[in-house]
Amino acid sequence: MKPNYCPRCEVEGIADPGIPDCWVCPQCNGRLFLREISDTLQCREAVGAHGASLDTRGGLPARELAREVNERGDSSGSDVERGDMGQAKITRILRPAAPMPRDPGGEQKRLEERNVVQVLLPTYNELHGTKYESVESGVDEQGTDVIASSQCLGEAHLDFQITYVDTEGRLRASIARGQAYDAELSEEDLLTRFIDALRKKCLAPDTNAILVLDGGGIVTPHGTVERFVRQYQRELELAPFREVWWVDHAPGGVIRRLWPLV
Numbered sequence: 001m002k003p004n005y006c007p008r009c010e011v012e013g014i015a016d017p018g019i020p021d022c023w024v025c026p027q028c029n030g031r032l033f034l035r036e037i038s039d040t041l042q043c044r045e046a047v048g049a050h051g052a053s054l055d056t057r058g059g060l061p062a063r064e065l066a067r068e069v070n071e072r073g074d075s076s077g078s079d080v081e082r083g084d085m086g087q088a089k090i091t092r093i094l095r096p097a098a099p100m101p102r103d104p105g106g107e108q109k110r111l112e113e114r115n116v117v118q119v120l121l122p123t124y125n126e127l128h129g130t131k132y133e134s135v136e137s138g139v140d141e142q143g144t145d146v147i148a149s150s151q152c153l154g155e156a157h158l159d160f161q162i163t164y165v166d167t168e169g170r171l172r173a174s175i176a177r178g179q180a181y182d183a184e185l186s187e188e189d190l191l192t193r194f195i196d197a198l199r200k201k202c203l204a205p206d207t208n209a210i211l212v213l214d215g216g217g218i219v220t221p222h223g224t225v226e227r228f229v230r231q232y233q234r235e236l237e238l239a240p241f242r243e244v245w246w247v248d249h250a251p252g253g254v255i256r257r258l259w260p261l262v
Contacts, residue, residue, distance in 0.1 A: 048251030
């Protein structure tokens with residue numbers, strides 16, 4: 001795949017004359033960078049990489065990869081190989097830089113929830129033509145995790161519920177303990193984890209809230225999220241929430257409304 005190819009829009013980017021080895025997608029305006037990554041990578045900002053083959057299987061790339069290194073030094077990655085008969089294998093890895101600090105008061109959890117909504121808001125505003133900017137933690141007893149507000153007249157506050165999309169025990173234990181995690185499974189099994197997270201939230205929904213499926217932990221390829229939407233479109237449609245979103249914190253990660261479809 002050419003370095004100036006945008007896998008999301010399936011077009012070639014236009015060279016940025018001011019930045020070496022950088023291209024701009026003419027459709028989504030995303031930036032594409034060519035970078036060499038060594039075994040020892042130090043960064044002050046989060047770094048992400050996404051790639052997809054030109055060959056497709058069922059409308060999705062035959063091979064995909066996603067990589068991330070965040071500001072703490074945690075790294076994660078996913079590789080997908082899709083076959084001719086619909087079968088697909090995905091490998092997921094996580095290398096935490098350190099154990100997660102204890103959070104008995106839930107302050108870190110609330111901070112992460114606010115960050116998820118803050119990342120989502122620019123895309124939400126672009127989609128709805130709104131100007132929501134500020135976020136604050138909601139009241140747990142009322143089932144609201146985050147509240148977003150706007151200073152514009154007529155834009156009422158938004159209530160959000162947040163849930164991790166992959167709650168596998170071994171993964172969450174690896175994050176908490178700072179231990180390496182490796183898993184190889186079918187893409188179908190991974191999608192089952194994702195829909196189980198949605199089903200669990202549907203047991204006690206707030207129909208006026210926006211549900212956010214938080215992809216934090218291991219970066220997920222775009223094609224895997226797209227397959228999730230295709231395969232479980234009916235359940236997403238029936239989910240008793242105002243809207244359903246996916247948010248991946250990784251640079252270049254998926255941030256999109258899953259339902260209603262755009």
